[in-house]
Amino acid sequence: MCGNLYVVGLGPGSEAMLTGQARAALAAVDVICGYTVYVDLVKPLYPDKETYTTPMRGETERCRWALETAAGGKQVALVCSGDAGVYGMASPVLELAKDYPQVPIEVIPxxxxxxxxxxxxxxxxxxDFCVLSLSDLLTPWTLxxxxxxxxxxxxxxxxxxxxxxxxxxxxxxRAVDLLLAAGKSPQTPCATVRNIARPGQEAQFYTLETLRQAPVDMFTTVFIGSSTTRQERSWLITPRGYHSV
Incomplete structure (x- = not known):
């Protein structure tokens, strides 16, 4: 008999920001698998669970292992940070799922x-906003x-x-230079947030022209305003427009 495969988004990593649905799935499974860093975030909450980890760029191997393990009868949670369907593991799992039609799969946001x-x-x-990744590992920089x-x-x-x-x-x-060349105002309010909901969380504010020098890494998320965005105190506000109705 097959087990279920749950593809679980852990959020930013804080226990407080795990959804109830994610908690229920993690509590119900026999084994938790994922990228080592993400498994380590939840392992203290479920110390008796079996775990399986792969390093970064082991995504396909990880997904196939999860599917095969569920096909073998175990209840499996494949975890990733943030949301499973936003740059997460839901897409590669579902692409491979045709080879495991007997395995029930549930995506946990x-x-x-x-x-x-x-x-x-x-x-x-x-x-209205856009979310883009600046990684060209899987997407050509021209796109x-x-x-x-x-x-x-x-x-x-x-x-x-x-x-x-x-x-x-x-x-x-390079992205800032392109945005400026495309006509975005150099004074556009911007900000970065690093280590969201984790120890050392830090927010920094910039204009688009000064954002070019911002210290960023893979733990940083960057926010760039629209023409209506403004900074007030320690907030960035993009108005919804209710005042004009």
Whole structure:
């Protein structure tokens, strides 16, 4: 008899920001698998659970192991940070699922960094917005550039994931240069949030022209306002527009 496979979004990593649905799934399974860093976030909450981890870039192996283990009869949770369907493990699992039609799969949502980071800043995503990753590991940089240009044309607020890594040190600078060249105001309010809901959480505020020098890494989420976004005290506010109704 097959077990179930739950693809669980853990949110930003804080126990307080695990959803009730995620907690229930993690409590019900026999084994928790995922990227080592994310399994380590929840392992103290479920010390008696079997675990299986792979390093970064072991995503396909991890997904297939989870499917095979569930097919063998165990209840499995495949965990990832944020939301399972937003740059998470839901997509690769479902792509492989055709080879395991007997395995029931349930995707458990979590709080993605765009939302948890926005809460730290107030309301930077209070109106229409775009979420983009600056990682070109799986997406060509030319396509990332096109999407950034389209976001400027639509006057969207922006949330940028993966602004830098050990290999990609200048992608935020390149993105800022492109946004400025596309006509976005140099005075656009911006901010970064690092280690969202984890020890050492820190928010920093910038304009678009000064954002180019912001220290960022893979634990940083970047917020760039629209033409209506303003900074008030320690908040970024993108008005919904109720005052004009």
């Amino acid at each position: 979590g709080v993605t960094a765009a939302l948890s980071g926005a809460a730290v800043l107030g309301a930077p995503l209070g109106h 990332i550039e096109k999407r950034l240009q389209c976001a400027v044309a639509g006057d969207f607020a922006l949330c940028l994931y993966n602004p830098a890594s050990h290999r990609r040190k200048d992608h935020l600078q």
